[in-house]
Amino acid sequence: MRIVIPLAITFVAGMIMVLNFFVPHEPFKLLGDNLQEWYMIVASAAIFLGAMNLLHVHFRKIRLKLKNWKYSPVTIIGFLMMLVTGIIYGVVEGMPFDYLFQSAVVPMGATMFSLLAFFVASAAFRAFRASNWRATLLLTSAFIVMLGQVPIGAMIWDKIPLAKVWLMSVPNTAGQRAVMIGAAMGVVATSLRMIFGIERSYLGGTD
């Protein structure tokens, strides 16, 4: 029963959503809408579960003095500060939560993403080599796209932005399409395997 019941739930829920897509009328519409609302409720509960897990992991790290445990109090204090200010004062503009969000979360988030530029530059310097004709082609394309992505490219030669648009619209699109079609076929195949009980790894077993 531990296997049969989850498989049955997966089959029924999957078939309802498939039928809801191809036959968007009652009773499938009502059933589909209900399942979608359940999904949102479960996803919301998962956020709560994630928050609890965050606290559990970091309290455990502090208790056992695991590697880099000194950062954990910062995480917990930050989490609790946002939680408490949000609950007490609400999340509207001008309140402490909003102040913390604008003054701490926003600049810290932007800083983390900005670090990418430094690492990209360092990695490009060390690894971007014209070692064969394919790498040279990639390097040339990268230069054209980098120049076409900024106004200085057009200042150097007004055809560079056009070349960038062509590279993105033709060779890039061809490659992206191949990846997307392959991935989509994989999703369809895996979904059908799950609905019909062939793929069972999500139940926690290996078969």
Next chain:
Amino acid sequence: MAGMIEKMGNLDRRIIFILIALSVIIPLALGLIFPNPVGAEPSRALFDYVEALPAGSSVLLSFDYDPSTMPELQPMAMAMLQHLFRNDVKVVGMALWPMGASLGQDAMSSVGDSLGKVQYEDWCMLGYKTGGGVMIVRLGSGIQAVFPTDKDNVPWSEIPMLAAYSTLQDFDMVLSLSAGDPGIPAWIMMAGDRFGVPIGGGCTAVSAPQFYPYLGTGQLVGLLGGLKGAADYETLVREHPDAVGAEGGRAVAGMAPQSVAHLVIMLLIVMGNVAYFAEKKRKGGVK
């Protein structure tokens, strides 16, 4: 000479970091502004589509990003809102990312206030809801069921402008500012392909290449890619004859540091390759 090339090949990464920092700081400190001509880019296609919306149209603007990608996507939001409000288009905001709702509300209130637009009459922010693509499908059969209140907990029935909307199909267009998943692909697959709502959007520069296939098929009416896309939109909004009092320019201002940083990165790549080939030649690898 050989020693210098060897040194060049082993450049300390801290020097690279300093060079990149300076390439951004110096143009910003000098207030350098480069002219930003807009060619036949997907950003122009998006601008033209929005421009063609008649006054009184409705757009659902989804803020699907967080503070980490805000430097690229927030200028897009500001420029789009200026364009939409100037053309008297009603804007309903929402977010597929938790922190997008606050960033969206900030953008909507600041641009709305500057152009004399009234919250709950010309714009409102519904807030964040979890569920990604599934939630978008649910919007297709009833928005109020998903968002019974707006972000500030004002009930749906007390917001005058929302009386005109019951499902996703009541909007003339969806615009998604997307930093990842869920984002533009979910809107295309669920709102565009399933309910026939035109989709446009903006994304970070690194994710722009994956959306070009959708431009080719018309599933995306236009796309702003990275800070350049935002700068293009700002330029087009400000160049328009009705652009009296149009604010912004953050993205255009960011083009000079980005230009210099790109040149520095390209220079570093060239240096790395010179050192690589010199080393190869020294070892007899190049015949």
